[in-house]
Amino acid sequence: MTFTVTVVGRPNVGKSTLFNRLIGKKLAIVNNTPGVTRDRREGEGRIADLRFRIIDTAGYEDATGDKLEARMRTQTEKALREADVALFLIDARAGPTPVDEYFAAWLRRQEVPVVLAANKCEGRAGQTGLAEAYGLGLGDPVPLSAEHGQGLSELYDALKAFYWKDATPSGTDTADENDEGVSSRPLQLAIVGRPNVGKSTLVNALLGEERMLTGAEAGITRDSIATPWSWKGRPVRLVDTAGLRRKARISGKVETLSVSDTLRTVRFAQVVVLLIDATVGLEKQDLTIARIVIEEGRALIIAINKWDLADQPQKILRGITDRLQTSMPRVRGIPLVTLSALTGKGAERLPPAVFDIFEVWNTRVPTGRLNAWLEAMQEHHPPPLAKGRRVRIRYITQAKTRPPTFVLFVSQPQGLPESYLRYLENDIRETFNLPGVPIRMHMRKGRNPYV
16 A cells, blocks of 8 residues: 655645655646646655655635635645645745644644644744744644755654555656557556646546546646556556647746646657547647647547537538648548547547557567568659669668657668658558558668778
């Protein structure tokens, strides 16, 4: 079983900074603006030999009803129910506030044990707030500085008191980037798209629970939130991301950081699902996102959400297919899945499509078959002349998978036009059944044995 620590506290006390410090990576977005974190984020924390699952939560606020703050509070309460220890963080420089006192009183009524930590204790500015923290009635506060890494030994001692010896780390490692064969680690699946197309709702539909914060407001998700998942016994690391708007419309540092986090998620993903809105169709920004995914070499699936609201489904589907063929002719056969994330209808078709495209992305073609194909291609359509001599392609081999990458040994690489490479690429996709994934072809000049 996994020992779980949930970091809680009011907004802007340094919870995400401490989360990043304990996991050893800058995964959570950190900014001076209060309320940057909205969804709960998980990672594998470590202090010396102490390993644990750590959950970062949104700032706790006294809000009720259907407001965004109230939904954020609900997510925090769910994270607290999963915890073995609640790490209650306050700002020592500001001292305990009425919100801290309210939260402390609420924590005392919970069954989970609480470790009180006073952040921003570097220097003398936090000494008064540290002394006042005793008045919260949660025991001795642990002085620390999440930004500077001070006080972690004291935090180690406080958490060790509740740690059980047979606890195991959470195992939220990133995917194995080995190119040879399919990894036994979880498949890295990212959900991307424009703001408010239903990405978080789709993630909740796949997980079967209200894991992500959703609502009518655009741009609720700010961090890329990874969640372990399993489909028919096959492990998946499912990542919800912030919406990607056009560059000209990006405003503020927080949104800039969110976009950077989403693009980083795409780079580390294996399969990317681009979610679009059926009531709007395939927009220019959707194509821009699709090109980013293909340029990164990821396998791409386009999921069409809100299909139950589409007036003329077949016309919409035909329009999307035609625009893909026109705008992205070099990646033919991108899978299309229609669904409704809100009702869950059609969502069951997405996981099989994901694993099918993942297998294609990992395809390796034997060298013998490749060279027999190359010989037939050159007989049917020989390469053009360059400097009065025929360009000869002597050999082809697959250098790597993920995505399928081929190397051509050419007598005059500079003389082989891009159009001929596209001709080979299109046919290799068709002959060896590689639909919907990027194909990369590189040229090398064969070594002259007489030189």
